[in-house]
Amino acid sequence: MVEKVKTTICGGCKKSVPMYEIKYMPKGYEGSVPLCRQCVLDEEAKKQKTKERKEKASLMPKKTIRFVCERCRYKFDYDPKGRKARRCPSCGKDDKIEEDKFSMSSVLETV
Numbered sequence: 001m002v003e004k005v006k007t008t009i010c011g012g013c014k015k016s017v018p019m020y021e022i023k024y025m026p027k028g029y030e031g032s033v034p035l036c037r038q039c040v041l042d043e044e045a046k047k048q049k050t051k052e053r054k055e056k057a058s059l060m061p062k063k064t065i066r067f068v069c070e071r072c073r074y075k076f077d078y079d080p081k082g083r084k085a086r087r088c089p090s091c092g093k094d095d096k097i098e099e100d101k102f103s104m105s106s107v108l109e110t111v
């Protein structure tokens with residue numbers, strides 16, 4: 001007599017897999033979904049990726065910082081990561097450039 005292993009349908013790949021391979025993963029309003037070992041791994045990898053992407057996005061500093069030239073009070077946006085020299089587009093001087101802290105709160109530390 002062949003011992004029949006209980007199987008269930010994996011919610012991920014829709015394959016019939018033995019119960020011992022199944023892990024119930026919480027999922028949205030459905031409550032939980034049975035997933036086979038491979039799908040659990042896939043799911044976790046996916047989650048990890050989304051998390052990483054989110055973290056990266058939140059780590060991304062603002063591209064430009066608002067600077068103000070103390071000489072002519074000209075305000076301009078400058079990308080600190082860019083290659084352009086930080087100088088006033090109006091008077092061309094770079095010795096009196098200050099971060100304009102009043103108009104924009106910058107998350108970026110000056111390194």
Ligand SMILES: [Zn+2]
Nearest residue numbers: 010013036039
């Ligand atoms: Zn599966």
Ligand SMILES: [Zn+2]
Nearest residue numbers: 069072088091
């Ligand atoms: Zn200027």
